Structures are given as structure tokens and as C-alpha cells.
Amino acid sequence: MTDxxxxxxxxxxxxxxxxxxxxxxxxxxxxxxxxxxxxxxxxLLSEHKAMxxxxxxxxxxxxxxxxxxxxxxxxxxxxTKHGFAHRIERLNAFIAxxxxxxxxxxxxxxxxxxxxxxxxxxxxxxxxxxxAAKQAGFVIERAVREAEGLCPGCSKPA
Amino acid sequence: MTDxxxxxxxxxxxxxxxxxxxxxxxxxxxxxxxxxxxxxxxxLLSEHKAMxxxxxxxxxxxxxxxxxxxxxxxxxxxxTKHGFAHRIERLNAFIAxxxxxxxxxxxxxxxxxxxxxxxxxxxxxxxxxxxAAKQAGFVIERAVREAEGLCPGCSKPA
DNA sequence: TCTTGCTACGATATATCGTAACGACTATGC
DNA sequence: GCATAGTCGTTACGATATATCGTAGCAAGA
Ligand SMILES: [Zn+2]
Ligand SMILES: [Zn+2]
Ligand SMILES: [Zn+2]
Ligand SMILES: [Zn+2]
Numbered sequence: 357m358t359d360x361x362x363x364x365x366x367x368x369x370x371x372x373x374x375x376x377x378x379x380x381x382x383x384x385x386x387x388x389x390x391x392x393x394x395x396x397x398x399x400l401l402s403e404h405k406a407m408x409x410x411x412x413x414x415x416x417x418x419x420x421x422x423x424x425x426x427x428x429x430x431x432x433x434x435x436t437k438h439g440f441a442h443r444i445e446r447l448n449a450f451i452a453x454x455x456x457x458x459x460x461x462x463x464x465x466x467x468x469x470x471x472x473x474x475x476x477x478x479x480x481x482x483x484x485x486x487x488a489a490k491q492a493g494f495v496i497e498r499a500v501r502e503a504e505g506l507c508p509g510c511s512k513p514a
Numbered sequence: 515m516t517d518x519x520x521x522x523x524x525x526x527x528x529x530x531x532x533x534x535x536x537x538x539x540x541x542x543x544x545x546x547x548x549x550x551x552x553x554x555x556x557x558l559l560s561e562h563k564a565m566x567x568x569x570x571x572x573x574x575x576x577x578x579x580x581x582x583x584x585x586x587x588x589x590x591x592x593x594t595k596h597g598f599a600h601r602i603e604r605l606n607a608f609i610a611x612x613x614x615x616x617x618x619x620x621x622x623x624x625x626x627x628x629x630x631x632x633x634x635x636x637x638x639x640x641x642x643x644x645x646a647a648k649q650a651g652f653v654i655e656r657a658v659r660e661a662e663g664l665c666p667g668c669s670k671p672a
Numbered sequence: 673t674c675t676t677g678c679t680a681c682g683a684t685a686t687a688t689c690g691t692a693a694c695g696a697c698t699a700t701g702c
Numbered sequence: 703g704c705a706t707a708g709t710c711g712t713t714a715c716g717a718t719a720t721a722t723c724g725t726a727g728c729a730a731g732a
Pocket of ligand 2: 472506507
């Protein structure tokens with residue numbers, strides 16, 4: 357059930373599966389999965405790391421898909437708006453979603469050593485944020501939950 | 515036990531008490547609570563809202579305490595490093611700490627309507643982030659927990 | 673056909689947020 | 703006093719994000 361980005365896995369399947377799933381979802385919902393949007397998703401899927409908008413833009417530029425900031429930001433807005441990618445506030449950067457199945461409230465684990473990011477999932481209304489909100493009479497619309505630290509591989513001494 | 519920023523309270527006491535407490539802590543620890551650092555803390559305490567570095571800088575400039583970005587960022591670094599203020603990642607902005615007593619892991623409730631921010635407190639190793647981390651073998655060093663939504667006042671229809 | 677509404681795209685400019693680097697001054701401990 | 707570390711002021715720059723204006727394509731309906 358938990359995401360495997362910290363462990364060895366068939367990453368080509370992450371990429372091809374991710375693109376195919378989003379393509380299918382867009383078709384179902386009548387969303388336009390344009391060339392630029394698809395390319396940005398591929399870029400985000402290329403590693404389990406968060407990427408900055410300008411880093412993405414550099415690749416788009418090399419691909420001849422646009423060279424100005426709005427090109428990247430529009431594609432990222434589309435992807436995040438529809439849940440195909442997430443923004444990592446701590447890093448001012450973006451990552452492909454790894455729980456495409458259904459609406460979800462992600463929790464991110466960010467390794468400060470190898471920069472890999474894992475997306476876990478859990479209901480924010482439970483847990484400590486939900487408790488604090490309830491006590492204050494606060495209505496949560498969006499929750500940012502990002503932990504920074506060391507992944508299993510990077511915390512091993514050797 | 516919970517912070518009162520969403521409710522009516524004696525806010526002058528927040529300011530004077532906050533400054534006095536930090537002054538005392540700095541004296542105890544041999545930290546230099548300089549004029550600029552004190553002024554930035556006062557600015558952060560002036561409202562229960564997060565403030566951007568440049569917004570703070572504008573005030574410092576008007577006070578004749580410096581006019582260039584590093585002036586504000588250095589004071590903010592000092593305040594956040596020693597736990598007298600916190601950075602709100604979601605807003606790229608800063609807020610005064612309201613739990614000066616001891617080391618703590620804050621949770622922030624951010625009202626998108628009135629911009630007020632409340633700092634609550636709870637152990638991140640418990641709750642859903644801790645659970646996700648444990649399952650992945652991830653060692654948490656720092657956790658960002660920020661909820662965005664509506665405060666009690668702003669969610670009331672009238 | 674013509675118009676209207678909508679979505680996406682291109683391009684320029686600007687706003688906002690954050691640091692590197694350097695030299696001068698100042699508090700502190702010896 | 704002197705050495706040292708900490709602080710400060712400034713210049714310049716880098717990184718991130720949005721505003722604004724204009725255009726192209728497509729589909730629905732008059
Ligand atoms: Zn993978
Ligand atoms: Zn790692
Ligand atoms: Zn107050
Ligand atoms: Zn409010």
C-alpha cells in the first residue's frame with residue numbers, strides 16, 4: 357500500500373503507467389491532455405523528486421515546447437488542479453502524484469540527503485491537525501503536511 | 515491552552531509580553547537582542563498574521579533601521595533559528611511564535627478570508643505524519659503542518 | 673454564414689521572494 | 703588593549719511567480 361520510491365522498483369513502469377493513467381482520466385473527463393501538459397508530467401515522473409518550475413521550463417525549452425515561465429506554470433496549474441501533480445510548499449517545487457486513483461490528502465516525506473520524495477496518504481481531519489482545527493472551530497479546506505528528514509537508505513550509517 | 519488569536523483578547527498584552535519574554539530568554543542565553551531584531555519581532559507581533567519579508571522591510575525602512583533585503587532576512591533568520599518566530603511555508607511569510615515556553619512542533623491554522631494565523635502545538639511523531647514515516651522507515655527532522663481554511667468568525671454565514 | 677463563448681497558447685513585462693559577497697563596525701572574552 | 707566572533711550596511715544578483723495583452727482553434731447556436 358505504501359509508495360515504493362525509497363526502494364528499488366521498476367521505474368519505467370512508474371513513468372509509462374503514470375502517463376497512461378492520466379491520459380485515460382483526461383479522456384474520461386473531457387480534459388485536454390496537450391503535448392506540453394503530457395511532457396511536463398513525463399518530466400515530473402522521470403524521478404521521484406520534486407522539480408522547480410524553471411528546471412522544468414529549461415527542459416521544455418530544449419524540447420522546443422516553449423521558453424517563457426507561463427508555459428511551465430500553466431501546465432503545472434492544470435496538473436495540480438486536477439490532482440495529477442502536487443506542489444511541495446517546503447521546496448517551492450512540484451511532483452507527480454502517485455495516488456491517482458481517487459481524491460486524497462497527501463502527506464510527503466522529503467529526504468534532505470537524496471532529495472527523493474514519497475507521497476503517502478491519510479485523512480487530515482483525523483490526526484493532530486484535525487484535532488487542533490476542531491478545537492479552534494476552524495474549517496480545513498486544504499492541509500499541507502510535509503516531513504523533512506532522512507529516508508531509510510540515507511539514514512543507514514554505511 | 516489553545517491560542518486565542520481567532521477570538522477577542524487583550525492584544526497589547528500579546529505584544530508587550532512577547533517582547534519581554536524574548537528579551538529575557540536572550541539575556542539568559544547570551545543572545546544579542548539588537549534593535550533591529552526587536553523591531554522585527556514587534557512587527558510580527560503587531561497582528562496575528564503572517565508577514566512577508568519585504569513587507570517587514572518596508573517598515574524597517576520607514577523606521578530608518580535598514581533598507582535592503584538582507585537586513586530583514588537576517589533578523590528573521592535569528593528569530594526563526596531561536597524559535598521566536600516561525601516561517602509559514604504556504605505563504606512564504608513569517609509569524610511570531612506564540613508558544614515561547616519550550617521546544618515545540620507547531621501546527622498552523624491559516625484563515626484564507628481574514629488572513630489570521632493561529633499556532634497550535636502537537637507532537638508530529640504521533641498522528642498521521644508520524645505513522646506514514648514509521649511505515650516507510652523515514653526519520654523526521656522537521657515537519658510542516660499548515661491547514662488553510664476558514665476561521666470561526668469567517669465561516670459564519672452572517 | 674456569422675457570431676459568441678470558451679479554452680489554450682505566445683510573448684512581454686513586472687512582482688515577489690531570497691542569497692552571495694564584501695568591507696566596516698561592535699560586542700565580548702582574555 | 704587585543705583577538706575573535708558576531709553583527710551590520712550595501713551592491714548585485716538569482717529564483718520563483720503573476721499580470722497583461724493579444725491570438726488561434728473549436729463548438730454551439732442564431
Ligand atoms: Zn518509480
Ligand atoms: Zn534519501
Ligand atoms: Zn494578540
Ligand atoms: Zn478568518
